[in-house]
Amino acid sequence: MDGQGVALVRPALVQRELTSANLVLPFELGLRDYAYYLVYAPGSLERPLTKAFRDWIMAEASVAG
Numbered sequence: 001m002d003g004q005g006v007a008l009v010r011p012a013l014v015q016r017e018l019t020s021a022n023l024v025l026p027f028e029l030g031l032r033d034y035a036y037y038l039v040y041a042p043g044s045l046e047r048p049l050t051k052a053f054r055d056w057i058m059a060e061a062s063v064a065g
């Protein structure tokens with residue numbers, strides 16, 4: 001915001017800011033497909049909190065899909 005950079009996000013996530021002109025679209029180009037990736041270091045699932053988060057987010061994603 002305020003000329004500090006750019007972001008590649010779904011318009012729905014920033015619709016309020018676009019409507020109020022706090023953000024602007026620099027050009028009319030959009031993405032058609034969206035994907036999310038969960039990335040973690042090898043061996044990190046040995047940590048209980050990391051594994052619990054991974055299990056939770058994967059369960060949430062399967063419910064949403």
